[in-house]
Amino acid sequence: MAKLVKTKVEFEGHIREEEVVVERDDLTAWSAASPMTHVGEPRPRIDGPARVTGAAEYTSDVRLPRMLWGVVKRSPHPHARIRAIDTSPARALPGVVDILTHENCGDISWYDESRLLDSTVRYHGEEVACIVAEDEQTALDALDLIAVEYEVLHHVVDIEAAAEPTAPQIHPGLKPGGNRTAEPSTYLRGNMEQGISEADVTVAASYRTPCALHSSFETHGSVVSWEADELTVWDSTQNIFGVRSGVASKLGLPLAKVRVISRYMGGGFGSKNDVGKYTILAAIASRRTGRPVRIMLSREEEFLSAGHRPPAIVNVELGAKRDGRLTFIRARSLSTPGAHGRGGFQVCGPFREYYQCDNVETVQDAVYTNTGPACAFRAPGYVEGTFALESAMDELAGKLGMDPLELRIRNHAERNQPRDMPYSQKHLLEAYEQGATAIGWKGRRDTASPTATGGRHAASGTVRGIGMASQGWGGGGSPPSYALVRLNPDGTFDVMTGTHDLGTGTKTVMTQVAAEELGVGMDRIRITIGDTLTCPYSLLSAGSLTVPSVGPTVRAAAHDAKRQILDIAGSLLDVDPGRLSVADGVISDSGDSSRTVSVDEIAAKIGNYMVIGKGARGPNPSDVSVNTFGAQFAEVEVDTSTGEVRVLRVVAAHELGRVLNPLTLSSQIEGGVFQAAGLALMEERVLDPATGRFVNPNFSEYRLPTTFDVPKVESLFVGPPDEQSNNTGAKGAGEPPIIPTAAAIANAVSSAIGVRIRELPLTRERVLAALKERR
């Protein structure tokens, strides 16, 4: 039964209270003691055979009859006005079918202040024209035949330069004083003057994180096809319903005329949360030509225009009593959404949440730059903010002559301070303890501490160090999310929910949840996700939402189907259905174990009369904050002659509530750690300030971690199921593991070499420069 309730909705550090229609979820959470058959078991992925045989059809593999291939022409300039476009030589090329420019693609607004194809381009790589042709190579050849006359405008790509009052203005109508996207977002609790006066020891430093690219192996792209006035979009997306509403609104279509499908996708990491220009260009070209159109970005286009984690500068001040208790925290961040992108990432979130402190002030500032649009990248803001905070905490520990882990324990936050409410549960102290034991924290050699002894600073050779960092994040999930469970006449089940599997194992863990609740084998269940037509609504798969939102939804739907099946069994066996339970596909009477009937028999008996179970995600608890916590410990080796940093080992101890599948969960943790190791050591977009161009948009020059760069990762799951979070007790794990790694590695490097490096990535140049400074 649906009702209007107020519920707290948390997404990537933003909390809002919404009055929403929420369906009741009367299921009590599985407890730590509940016996489990499928949930919690290390089940291999149910779609494994499709993925290892090449049979899995990703968007980029979709081939339709008469399909045209589309490519996008992009601006070579970071800021320019288009004076003229001559497409006639390109149109004359045999095989070219249509060309879209700002003159013929309709007046479709984009990013609030711009157009689908605009006559002004504001970053190197912005869309200028779209060509569709009989084959891909012809379309690519035609790209070079389009002549564009540009009036080149002044540009700025550096965030500090863009904030200067004299900087080139990127959008008309911005207030003087730099290219601010909005008023800075501020937060204050307590009394800063008092906190500063109470401090015995202070640290103040500025930390920088680079622009990192998601580098999903499947690029962004769509295949679209019209059938009369109905549009089908195959899209590599983590948000099928968001793409559906985006497409409908951009093209002025009713939602019922748009179907979006994302069955398999080759990674997203936050970059595929929104409708893309490629989708709309393909849809327009498809309507004009009457043929299906495919546009998948090239790797270079993916680098230039498909989003990134924007660079950030965070100025930090911390003050503490001699015993380590924090008296104040102040942080000011500067970042950029690029020329158009979505900003507002919670870079300062960690400063407000991680530690007990009465006096906290944060300011988040952002300016436009002539760079590609930023977007969410796995724990947006928190990765950057955590590097700054957790580096500063180690610096403070050094000044206090205190063990960095001890400093964190002394400042443990029992409550969610910004939301002023208790946590549903928090087992961070256990994560500290288990992680410290696993890495050998007590025996570590700390050359960074002035009290340390035994640190060896050989002129050449290698030194080792161990560092750690904490992590906080949401991960509690929220409504709305819906699922259906249907019983087939042969006793198998169909589960349908409009969620996504980015490579996270969604299909597998949802099947485990359904099998557990239905009391049947996983092989009796087929799950369908990623289709707006056949699946009920589910949230986008981002913000560590999927498991804690869709898991309880699937359980509720399975429970509803089971209740109906037990009702039928009750009348068949002539017993109260309340006495019946189902296990291993057999329904039995708790009072008389000889009275049984199988699910298959029930299914056969009712034939095509359907049992349809429906489930909805219930509201979040209103009086507690559901969060994830963790700590990571890294051991590094630094070659002091070359500056090379090798990460040898990472222990990742995370509190994520119930573990639905330890096999896929440990994969997600390892993946988060490896991606963060890339951010810590090698990944960095390079822009040329003179030309404003992105100079390393490829995997040869933008380096990703290889088999040689990956440490041994040990995943530790800490704490019990979070029974207040939702009916499964599981919390989201997509983002937590990427949050603390870079800080832990930087702290380990500092411990090894005795010098603090405040800018990522920790390249050889930076390490050598730091070593030189030490001497």
Add this chain to the structure above:
Amino acid sequence: MIESMKSDAIRGPGRVPVRLKVNDREVELSVEPRTTLLDALRQELNLTGTKRVCDSGACGACTVLLDGEAVYSCMTLAITCEGRSVETIESLTGSSADAPALHPIQEAFIAEDGYQCGFCTPGQIMAAKSLLARNAAPSHEEIRRGMSGNLCRCGAYQKIFAAVGRAAHEMSGEG
């Protein structure tokens, strides 16, 4: 500023015939000399198991076996494969449609969760096949080195190493 217009001379001589063996089947293609083996497989033969990721020889996702040797198909021109034998991920699976038999390497990737999104996986598996053909019992460091031409952005490396180790064990008959 007007971008220099390029003449259509860049387009070369047009399509030329090439005969090769793909997954034990003789095929004759008509491709431009500049067409890569990757594009020929995906676009001419509709063998989409082989993935295009970097298209510049930097990631290994397009790895196939050419006369038994692992190559980046994005860096191999189709016309240079005249008369040669190409094996793609599609060649590893048994032909029975209702019960496709998986190769031990494929079984091992599933058992060890040696993937996440799966987009690099066909290339990883073909690289592993090549490695195990050269070295039936690789050490951990030999696996790390042998698989170093294949990137995985999801970060499944640790489990890819385990999968290759498991496959070696299974294929040696000790499993």
